[in-house]
Amino acid sequence: MCELLQCGEFEKTMLARTVLLQMANSKKMEAFVRGNGWAVRSAARFVAGETAEAAIVPVRALNDQGITATLDLLGESVTNEQEVAEVLDTYLHLFEIISQEKLNANVSIKLTALGLDLDPELCKRNMLRLLKAAGPEQFVRIDMESSAYTQATLDLFYGLWNGPDKFRNVGAVIQSYLRRSADDIEDLIKARARVRLCKGAYKEPANVAFPDKSDVDANYVRLMQRLLSDGNYPGIATHDEKMITATREYARANDIGADRFEFQMLFGIRRDLQSLLIKQGYRVRVYTPFGTHWYPYMMRRLAERPANLWFVMKNALRG
Numbered sequence: 001m002c003e004l005l006q007c008g009e010f011e012k013t014m015l016a017r018t019v020l021l022q023m024a025n026s027k028k029m030e031a032f033v034r035g036n037g038w039a040v041r042s043a044a045r046f047v048a049g050e051t052a053e054a055a056i057v058p059v060r061a062l063n064d065q066g067i068t069a070t071l072d073l074l075g076e077s078v079t080n081e082q083e084v085a086e087v088l089d090t091y092l093h094l095f096e097i098i099s100q101e102k103l104n105a106n107v108s109i110k111l112t113a114l115g116l117d118l119d120p121e122l123c124k125r126n127m128l129r130l131l132k133a134a135g136p137e138q139f140v141r142i143d144m145e146s147s148a149y150t151q152a153t154l155d156l157f158y159g160l161w162n163g164p165d166k167f168r169n170v171g172a173v174i175q176s177y178l179r180r181s182a183d184d185i186e187d188l189i190k191a192r193a194r195v196r197l198c199k200g201a202y203k204e205p206a207n208v209a210f211p212d213k214s215d216v217d218a219n220y221v222r223l224m225q226r227l228l229s230d231g232n233y234p235g236i237a238t239h240d241e242k243m244i245t246a247t248r249e250y251a252r253a254n255d256i257g258a259d260r261f262e263f264q265m266l267f268g269i270r271r272d273l274q275s276l277l278i279k280q281g282y283r284v285r286v287y288t289p290f291g292t293h294w295y296p297y298m299m300r301r302l303a304e305r306p307a308n309l310w311f312v313m314k315n316a317l318r319g
């Protein structure tokens with residue numbers, strides 16, 4: 001291993017990222033961190049609270065700035081039907097809160113949290129219950145997980161979209177790092193489905209996903225252009241200023257109004273950019289996670305940008 005002081009910036013960042021990702025999976029570290037006030041204060045930067053009720057204040061603060069939200073219950077993989085039922089109940093409760101508190105928010109959900117691994121039929125039944133409860137005024141975005149779930153997720157999505165109820169309050173997510181995504185986007189455009197475009201967050205093999213960031217970015221721009229031209233109110237989910245500039249330029253050049261798409265970012269990340277886009281007349285939605293499983297989520301956000309560690313350390317010193 002290189003001596004830390006002799007490392008370049010890149011090596012230091014990669015080292016910090018590896019350590020943070022290892023810490024994200026450590027139960028001992030989780031117990032230690034969760035017991036510390038400074039860590040809880042730091043988590044509040046990235047997570048809206050431990051309960052749906054706690055998330056009301058931060059979501060209202062976003063709404064007051066003209067930013068909409070999509071609420072996501074943080075969770076680890078569910079292992080039995082009881083845990084799945086608890087996730088379903090939390091989302092049903094969330095719809096009540098959104099409507100009672102008049103929050104400008106929708107919800108995002110992972111199908112594995114609704115039981116996809118346990119029983120795909122159970123997962124489908126749960127999605128049906130969720131979409132019926134959501135009604136036409138609420139919207140449910142199905143997050144995209146690793147490539148092991150891509151086909152199953154899209155199959156379930158089309159089952160809901162084309163099924164007897166023809167749900168229109170549901171949307172899909174496509175990841176630009178996947179080689180298959182150009183074809184998936186064309187199918188979703190044909191279906192008039194609502195798509196969130198992101199780069200993709202999982203470790204994938206090279207035969208499935210582009211290993212080079214430049215290819216992921218180039219594909220992102222291509223898919224963004226397809227969605228802006230022919231898609232149905234796409235969500236352009238990224239903090240990458242190059243992707244955001246490309247989106248704005250393409251929209252301007254093709255006379256696509258700022259009301260025909262929205263930018264999406266994560267809670268607590270690039271808040272400066274979120275406000276700037278709002279001031280410039282764009283729509284911004286912030287992915288707002290909440291729940292007790294905030295530790296691995298916070299560690300992954302820190303690993304994406306180890307410079308954020310300074311912010312955590314400042315909180316620790318203040319504590």
Ligand SMILES: Cc1cc2nc3c(=O)[nH]c(=O)nc-3n(C[C@H](O)[C@H](O)[C@H](O)COP(=O)(O)OP(=O)(O)OC[C@H]3O[C@@H](n4cnc5c(N)ncnc54)[C@H](O)[C@@H]3O)c2cc1C
Binds near residue numbers: 144237238239286301
């Ligand atoms: C609203 C939303 C929903 C998402 N949904 C999914 C999903 O369903 N499935 C999925 O696989 N992935 C999802 N992602 C994650 C996404 O795939 C990327 O992993 C993540 O957004 C980082 O990619 P980026 O586009 O921001 O670009 P990157 O190239 O990773 O980052 C670009 C720049 O953004 C800034 N940035 C990025 N991360 C941070 C951070 N933690 N702290 C501070 N600055 C940062 C930095 O300035 C960085 O240089 C979602 C992301 C967003 C914003």
